[in-house]
Amino acid sequence: MIRLDVKKRLHGAKGDFVLKVELEVKEGDFLVVFGPSGSGKTTLLRMIAGLEKPDEGYIEVKGKVWFDFQKGINLPPQKRDVGFVFQDYALFPNMSVFENIAFGMKRRDKDKIMELLRMAGMEHLANRNPTSLSGGQKQRVALLRALAREPSILLLDEPLSALDHQTAQVLREEIKNFHKNYGITVIMVSHDKEDAFKLANRVVYLLEGKVLAEGTPKEVLFSRRSSPKFSLNAILLEKTYTDVVCVLTLAIGSELVQVVVDKDTAEELSVGDTVLVSAKAFVPVVRKIHSPHLKT
Numbered sequence: 001m002i003r004l005d006v007k008k009r010l011h012g013a014k015g016d017f018v019l020k021v022e023l024e025v026k027e028g029d030f031l032v033v034f035g036p037s038g039s040g041k042t043t044l045l046r047m048i049a050g051l052e053k054p055d056e057g058y059i060e061v062k063g064k065v066w067f068d069f070q071k072g073i074n075l076p077p078q079k080r081d082v083g084f085v086f087q088d089y090a091l092f093p094n095m096s097v098f099e100n101i102a103f104g105m106k107r108r109d110k111d112k113i114m115e116l117l118r119m120a121g122m123e124h125l126a127n128r129n130p131t132s133l134s135g136g137q138k139q140r141v142a143l144l145r146a147l148a149r150e151p152s153i154l155l156l157d158e159p160l161s162a163l164d165h166q167t168a169q170v171l172r173e174e175i176k177n178f179h180k181n182y183g184i185t186v187i188m189v190s191h192d193k194e195d196a197f198k199l200a201n202r203v204v205y206l207l208e209g210k211v212l213a214e215g216t217p218k219e220v221l222f223s224r225r226s227s228p229k230f231s232l233n234a235i236l237l238e239k240t241y242t243d244v245v246c247v248l249t250l251a252i253g254s255e256l257v258q259v260v261v262d263k264d265t266a267e268e269l270s271v272g273d274t275v276l277v278s279a280k281a282f283v284p285v286v287r288k289i290h291s292p293h294l295k296t
């Protein structure tokens with residue numbers, strides 16, 4: 001069980017705000033902390049890992065106090081039993097894949113490293129230098145390095161966000177399997193609803209430092225507050241006015257779409273804005289374009 005209640009004043013893009021989170025995470029949970037950029041997600045993970053100090057509060061993991069402001073307890077990162085995977089891999093470029101995974105293991109165990117590499121289909125890359133690997137392979141090594149420590153908690157900070165859509169899909173499945181096989185407690189930060197939906201058994205929705213909603217992925221992601229019947233976040237790339245309407249070109253994930261809006265709506269939007277595209281009632285046409293399930 002992880003129990004935390006932390007507070008920290010942050011300098012946000014639009015001014016100062018207080019990150020205030022009270023949470024309990026059960027053993028074996030896969031918690032996704034979901035929310036827009038700048039809401040304090042990474043800072044929360046860094047506070048758990050000991051890389052950032054809360055202004056107030058406490059953090060307790062498996063009955064052991066890692067931080068207690070009142071009692072003046074603040075364990076250094078190396079004494080906290082966490083595996084941390086960063087968005088940008090953070091591998092040691094001068095060490096082989098094998099050495100990267102061995103680094104930080106409580107007891108260097110060659111068989112265990114090779115078993116992890118085998119599980120990820122990367123045995124043949126053991127002696128390679130990380131600089132010669134693809135983004136997906138680097139992130140796999142970072143994940144194996146974190147798992148090799150057999151930590152009490154695995155902290156994942158947007159581990160898929162630097163990868164292309166297809167590689168991210170494959171790695172998302174692997175993370176899911178690692179969690180299933182090892183039963184490890186995972187806290188993952190993401191602004192991607194797909195991560196939250198596919199991986200989490202619990203989701204916390206963080207906005208400007210506050211927990212706005214908490215529950216199962218369905219409860220949080222499909223709540224009326226966060227989504228009507230159908231809604232997608234998009235970036236506005238271009239506005240093209242005709243006589244009576246305006247055509248907006250939008251990027252939704254890696255897809256481009258065009259939607260028509262009236263001129264008044266268009267006037268309120270600027271290129272580069274993040275917008276919500278939603279429809280309360282619609283009859284969609286759904287067609288399969290790809291299946292991950294092999295036919296036998």
Ligand SMILES: Nc1ncnc2c1ncn2[C@@H]1O[C@H](COP(=O)(O)OP(=O)(O)OP(=O)(O)O)[C@@H](O)[C@H]1O
Nearest residue numbers: 009010011012013036037038039040041042043044
């Ligand atoms: N130690 C700190 N002291 C004060 N402000 C900070 C500190 N660390 C981060 N911030 C600010 O707090 C805000 C939230 O940052 P954080 O990285 O935690 O958000 P996030 O939700 O993870 O965003 P993103 O998805 O973009 O990474 C940012 O504006 C950042 O500049």
